[in-house]
Amino acid sequence: MTKNHEFLYVAISLDIDPDANSAVEGRHDALSSPVEHGKIRVEACKRGLQRILELLDIYDIDATLFYEARTAQMLVADGMDLPALSERHEVSCHSLKHEDYLGKVSGVPMEEESIEETITKAKDILENIFKRDMKGFRAPYTRVNQAVVRVIERLGFRYDSSETVTMGAEWKGSPFSLEKFDSDLLELALPSFQDSKGQKMSSYLWAIFEGRRGSGEYIDAVLWARDVAQSGLFVFSIHPWHLYVNCKGNPFNREQVQKNRDNLEHILSQLKQMRGIQMLRQDTYMENWVRLHKAGTNK
Numbered sequence: 001m002t003k004n005h006e007f008l009y010v011a012i013s014l015d016i017d018p019d020a021n022s023a024v025e026g027r028h029d030a031l032s033s034p035v036e037h038g039k040i041r042v043e044a045c046k047r048g049l050q051r052i053l054e055l056l057d058i059y060d061i062d063a064t065l066f067y068e069a070r071t072a073q074m075l076v077a078d079g080m081d082l083p084a085l086s087e088r089h090e091v092s093c094h095s096l097k098h099e100d101y102l103g104k105v106s107g108v109p110m111e112e113e114s115i116e117e118t119i120t121k122a123k124d125i126l127e128n129i130f131k132r133d134m135k136g137f138r139a140p141y142t143r144v145n146q147a148v149v150r151v152i153e154r155l156g157f158r159y160d161s162s163e164t165v166t167m168g169a170e171w172k173g174s175p176f177s178l179e180k181f182d183s184d185l186l187e188l189a190l191p192s193f194q195d196s197k198g199q200k201m202s203s204y205l206w207a208i209f210e211g212r213r214g215s216g217e218y219i220d221a222v223l224w225a226r227d228v229a230q231s232g233l234f235v236f237s238i239h240p241w242h243l244y245v246n247c248k249g250n251p252f253n254r255e256q257v258q259k260n261r262d263n264l265e266h267i268l269s270q271l272k273q274m275r276g277i278q279m280l281r282q283d284t285y286m287e288n289w290v291r292l293h294k295a296g297t298n299k
C-alpha cells in the first residue's frame with residue numbers, strides 16, 4: 001500500500017466450520033456429511049486447524065480466521081485454547097451454525113429477523129471466547145443477500161468477505177461498497193480467475209484437497225494477479241477440515257493427508273518468498289485502504 005503501488009497483497013483466510021458440512025433440506029443449520037447421520041463433527045477441523053496454525057507460525061504469516069460460533073464452542077469444549085492459538089490472527093465471524101440464509105439448499109429462506117438473531121448470538125459467543133471486537137464477516141456457502149448485509153452492517157461489522165468477483169481488467173482486488181445491496185458496507189471479495197487452460201478457478205483451496213488441482217496453479221494465479229492487480233488484495237480461503245476428510249466426510253488416507261499438507265506448505269512457503277507480494281490480515285488491508293482512501297478524498 002505504498003505510493004507506487006508495487007505490491008499485490010495476499011491474505012490467507014480460514015473458514016473454521018464443521019467437518020464436510022452441508023446444508024440440509026428443511027432446516028436452517030448445517031450438518032456434517034453424510035447428513036443422514038444427523039451429526040456435527042469437528043475432529044478433522046481441529047486437526048486441520050492445529051496443523052495450519054503451526055504452518056502459519058513457521059512461515060510467520062498473520063491470517064484471518066472466520067469462526068463459525070458453534071464450531072469455536074465445540075473446539076474450546078474439546079480443550080483447544082483458541083484465544084491463545086488465534087492471538088496473532090484476525091478473528092472474524094462465519095455465522096452461528098452455518099445457516100443457509102437464502103434457503104438455496106434448505107428450501108427455507110430466513111427472515112431478516114431470524115438472520116439477525118443468529119448472527120447476534122454468533123457475535124456474542126465469539127466475543128465472549130476471544131474477548132475482542134470483530135470486523136469481518138463471511139457468510140456460509142459465501143451466499144449473502146440484502147437482508148444479511150443489512151444485518152451485519154447494523155451489528156457493527158466493518159466488512160463482508162463473501163462475494164466472489166472475477167479479477168482482471170474490471171476489478172483489481174480493491175474493496176468496494178456493496179451498492180448492489182443498497183449498502184455502504186465494504187466488500188473484501190474473493191477472486192476468481194482463469195487457469196492456464198482458460199477454465200474458471202477460485203482461490204478456495206478445496207480443489208487441491210479433492211485432487212483436482214496442483215499447488216502450482218495457485219502460485220501461477222498469484223504471479224498473474226501480481227501484474228494485473230497491483231495494490232489489490234488476493235484472498236485465499238481454506239477449510240481446515242479439508243486436510244483430513246473429503247467433501248463427503250470420508251477420511252483421506254495417510255498418503256493423501258501428507259500430500260494435502262505438503263501442497264499447503266508449498267503454497268505458503270512460495271508466497272512468503274515471492275517478490276512483490278505482501279501477506280497480511282484482511283482487517284489490516286481494509287484499515288490501510290480506508291486510511292488511504294480517506295486521505296485521498298480530503299485532498
Ligand SMILES: [Zn+2]
Nearest residue numbers: 015017140141
Ligand atoms: Zn463455511
